[in-house]
Amino acid sequence: MKARNGKFFSRGVHFRDMKFISKDCPISRLEAPNIASIALQQHIGKPAAPVVAVGDTVKCGQLIAKADGFVSANIYSSVAGKVIAIEKRANPRGGMDTHVVISRDIDADDTFVPLEPLKEKTKETIIARIAEAGIVGMGGAGFPTFIKLSPKTPVDTLIINAAECEPYLTCDYRLMVEQTDKLVEGFRLIAKALGVSHIIVGVEKNKPDAISLFEKYDDLDVVILRKRYPMGSEKHLIYCCTGRRVPPGKLPADAGCVVQNIATSYAVYEAVELNKPLFERVVTVSGQCVENPANLIVRFGTSFDFMLEKCGGIKGDIGMIIDGGPMMGATMLSTDYYTRKTDSGLLLLPASEVSLSNPTPCISCGSCARVCPMHLMPMDIDFYTQAGDYIMAKERGGVLNCIECGSCAYVCPASRALVQSIQLCKQKLREMK
Amino acid sequence: MEKVIVSDSPHIRGKRTTRGIMLDVVIALLPAAVMGCVFFGVNALVTILISVAASVATEFVYSLCLKKKPLEIIRSFDFTSVVTGLLLAMCLPSHVKWYVPLISAIFAIAVVKMLFGGTGKNIVNPAITGRVFAFIAFQSMMVSGWVAPTIAALDGNVATGATELTSMLGGNAASVSLLDMFLGTGMMGCIGETCKLALLIGGIYLVVRKVIKWQFPVTYIVVEGFVAVCLAKFDFAQFLPSILSGGLFLGAIFMATDYVTSPNSTAGNYVYFVALGVLTAVLRAATKIEVVSFVILLMNLLVPLINAYIRPRPFGAPGLVERIRAKIEAKKAAKAAKEEGGKQ
Numbered sequence: 001m002k003a004r005n006g007k008f009f010s011r012g013v014h015f016r017d018m019k020f021i022s023k024d025c026p027i028s029r030l031e032a033p034n035i036a037s038i039a040l041q042q043h044i045g046k047p048a049a050p051v052v053a054v055g056d057t058v059k060c061g062q063l064i065a066k067a068d069g070f071v072s073a074n075i076y077s078s079v080a081g082k083v084i085a086i087e088k089r090a091n092p093r094g095g096m097d098t099h100v101v102i103s104r105d106i107d108a109d110d111t112f113v114p115l116e117p118l119k120e121k122t123k124e125t126i127i128a129r130i131a132e133a134g135i136v137g138m139g140g141a142g143f144p145t146f147i148k149l150s151p152k153t154p155v156d157t158l159i160i161n162a163a164e165c166e167p168y169l170t171c172d173y174r175l176m177v178e179q180t181d182k183l184v185e186g187f188r189l190i191a192k193a194l195g196v197s198h199i200i201v202g203v204e205k206n207k208p209d210a211i212s213l214f215e216k217y218d219d220l221d222v223v224i225l226r227k228r229y230p231m232g233s234e235k236h237l238i239y240c241c242t243g244r245r246v247p248p249g250k251l252p253a254d255a256g257c258v259v260q261n262i263a264t265s266y267a268v269y270e271a272v273e274l275n276k277p278l279f280e281r282v283v284t285v286s287g288q289c290v291e292n293p294a295n296l297i298v299r300f301g302t303s304f305d306f307m308l309e310k311c312g313g314i315k316g317d318i319g320m321i322i323d324g325g326p327m328m329g330a331t332m333l334s335t336d337y338y339t340r341k342t343d344s345g346l347l348l349l350p351a352s353e354v355s356l357s358n359p360t361p362c363i364s365c366g367s368c369a370r371v372c373p374m375h376l377m378p379m380d381i382d383f384y385t386q387a388g389d390y391i392m393a394k395e396r397g398g399v400l401n402c403i404e405c406g407s408c409a410y411v412c413p414a415s416r417a418l419v420q421s422i423q424l425c426k427q428k429l430r431e432m433k
Numbered sequence: 434m435e436k437v438i439v440s441d442s443p444h445i446r447g448k449r450t451t452r453g454i455m456l457d458v459v460i461a462l463l464p465a466a467v468m469g470c471v472f473f474g475v476n477a478l479v480t481i482l483i484s485v486a487a488s489v490a491t492e493f494v495y496s497l498c499l500k501k502k503p504l505e506i507i508r509s510f511d512f513t514s515v516v517t518g519l520l521l522a523m524c525l526p527s528h529v530k531w532y533v534p535l536i537s538a539i540f541a542i543a544v545v546k547m548l549f550g551g552t553g554k555n556i557v558n559p560a561i562t563g564r565v566f567a568f569i570a571f572q573s574m575m576v577s578g579w580v581a582p583t584i585a586a587l588d589g590n591v592a593t594g595a596t597e598l599t600s601m602l603g604g605n606a607a608s609v610s611l612l613d614m615f616l617g618t619g620m621m622g623c624i625g626e627t628c629k630l631a632l633l634i635g636g637i638y639l640v641v642r643k644v645i646k647w648q649f650p651v652t653y654i655v656v657e658g659f660v661a662v663c664l665a666k667f668d669f670a671q672f673l674p675s676i677l678s679g680g681l682f683l684g685a686i687f688m689a690t691d692y693v694t695s696p697n698s699t700a701g702n703y704v705y706f707v708a709l710g711v712l713t714a715v716l717r718a719a720t721k722i723e724v725v726s727f728v729i730l731l732m733n734l735l736v737p738l739i740n741a742y743i744r745p746r747p748f749g750a751p752g753l754v755e756r757i758r759a760k761i762e763a764k765k766a767a768k769a770a771k772e773e774g775g776k777q
Binding site: 009013015167235236239245246247248250318319320321322326327328329330331332333334349351353354356357360361362363364365366367369370373374375376377379380396398401406409410411412413414415417419420 | 697
């Protein structure tokens with residue numbers, strides 16, 4: 001369908017998208033690593049429970065950890081080899097997770113063991129397959145997808161989040177231009193699972209070739225979005241695509257919409273059509289300090305070191321290593337961590353690109369309130385959180401509505417750590433309950 | 434692996450800093466300060482220099498008393514004291530004795546700003562409070578002895594004894610033309626307030642640099658003008674003289690828009706600036722003196738109240754109309770349920 005222009009939300013921030021660095025690098029496959037260290041917590045919810053023991057031989061695509069409870073996800077081995085350890089290792093976000101460490105058998109076959117083919121593709125079988133394949137939201141949140149596909153309120157629209165509003169990241173963009181057919185098939189499968197026929201694809205204006213590719217499909221309603229961060233936020237995407245507003249504290253399903261990400265849709269296609277469990281994804285390796293930026297298909301558990309080595313290593317003076325995008329990702333001390341389902345990028349930025357300044361007192365300039373896409377008062381949240389009055393931060397600042405996009409901290413002239421105040425406040429409010 | 438930075442998200446930030454904003458304000462104030470020196474000569478320059486030097490020095494000494502290291506104080510210097518000193522000097526007359534800017538600046542920085550916690554913590558504008566302090570402490574110097582500017586009015590009229598505004602509020606006809614009022618030629622007044630053209634240039638610079646929003650000072654000035662017209666029994670000829678005389682432009686562009694002492698939300702700011710305009714016009718008519726600084730001081734104190742009650746609605750929250758509609762519907766439903774219950 002001919003693309004139409006979407007609505008526009010006021011506020012938010014605009015910056016250089018820096019996508020040119022890796023935009024034109026075709027997706028290539030990274031070879032299997034000799035050691036794969038697969039975390040059991042790659043999603044929101046409970047960690048998966050391991051079903052293999054040290055010394056077991058596993059095949060690629062074999063289930064190694066089973067979903068434990070409702071909000072959890074299966075985890076599959078990404079290489080064929082032997083389990084050499086099940087131990088706690090650091091994750092890029094600063095915590096410790098149990099990892100299943102698999103030493104790859106160099107002679108073994110690296111192709112995966114397929115899941116049992118689906119006899120028929122109905123609503124229930126597709127959802128069951130998505131749950132079985134261990135698919136979670138691959139945009140960064142990591143919420144198990146099958147739960148999102150069984151909403152409690154009736155929905156009539158599937159929105160595909162093709163905004164990719166974080167700077168530098170291009171993994172979704174490459175999938176859109178290289179695997180359009182498969183992606184659209186994935187959209188259709190998700191729509192079928194939801195029982196809806198209206199599929200909206202929201203693409204930011206800076207990806208014109210993706211827009212023209214999607215336009216060729218008659219069942220897609222392509223929406224051109226203005227380039228503005230955080231366009232990829234569910235609530236804002238829904239507003240821009242449909243004009244509906246999700247009330248505070250409600251889910252997208254309350255506005256009759258379900259939002260899915262590009263990488264997730266691709267995983268759904270592979271799981272349903274190719275019977276492939278989720279054990280690899282496209283990761284953007286980019287930044288001014290990478291010798292050869294690339295978009296790589298990486299098996300989970302591959303160390304960032306290995307990825308970086310294959311991309312030619314570090315170039316110039318490195319200032320910061322980021323897991324994910326620069327707005328919402330996490331900085332890492334080294335590249336000695338392992339890829340997970342939610343990692344969309346590995347960025348190496350020079351010191352000149354990143355923020356270094358120390359916080360100075362707030363001058364109440366109101367910049368944060370002017371850019372807050374949720375129309376909150378970040379300066380009030382910061383003030384009350386610093387004072388230890390979390391209830392006031394909730395009432396005056398509306399901290400619980402915050403999506404932690406970081407727009408406020410981006411514009412803050414006093415370099416206040418606003419997002420950390422907000423996270424601390426939310427944490428304290430959770431503890432108070 | 435070399436040294437890498439580990440920080441909180443977001444990892445990229447905008448280029449704007451507090452220091453940069455304050456430097457922009459200083460730059461925006463320069464045209465008016467230069468015009469003040471041209472009109473009122475060496476005295477004006479000396480007053481400005483004393484005021485700025487006293488402000489910066491007071492901040493430095495105060496920080497030293499707080500046992501901060503000198504190097505650290507210099508490194509964290511953010512130009513707010515320069516802005517305060519400059520603004521204070523600009524709303525003092527050029528003929529005041531040298532100790533007036535000195536004592537006022539020390540008072541403004543030490544008592545109004547640092548005692549409350551320094552940059553960002555003051556509850557009222559230090560420069561305004563410094564001026565009000567001078568007005569009360571050195572009243573004879575602040576209200577009389579005005580010096581005529583070196584450049585006479587374009588139409589050759591001789592300036593009268595009082596400032597243009599007080600003479601007009603006293604019921605006299607304007608003695609200089611509107612163009613003179615705009616350019617400040619032949620106008621008596623404080624150092625920085627007479628040349629409206631220079632203030633306007635500074636204001637436009639701040640708007641272009643996105644330091645202030647043009648809507649706010651314009652709201653203040655226009656509302657003040659209209660209320661003045663209304664109070665003069667709808668004599669629309671009063672509009673321009675009322676806004677062009679006195680310190681309204683200086684107050685509206687540079688004083689009232691001070692971040693720390695103005696409301697945080699856009700809606701709150703409109704309330705604040707409209708209230709400023711109304712109060713200025715009403716109190717000018719009632720007291721027959723220039724009240725811009727007093728009104729801004731008064732409204733500064735009301736800012737926490739505005740911040741507490743006027744806040745933006747979270748994205749997606751129902752608006753006022755929707756909320757009222759929902760309430761009415763809920764009442765209707767309750768009524769219907771009651772009636773049904775009554776029937777049974």
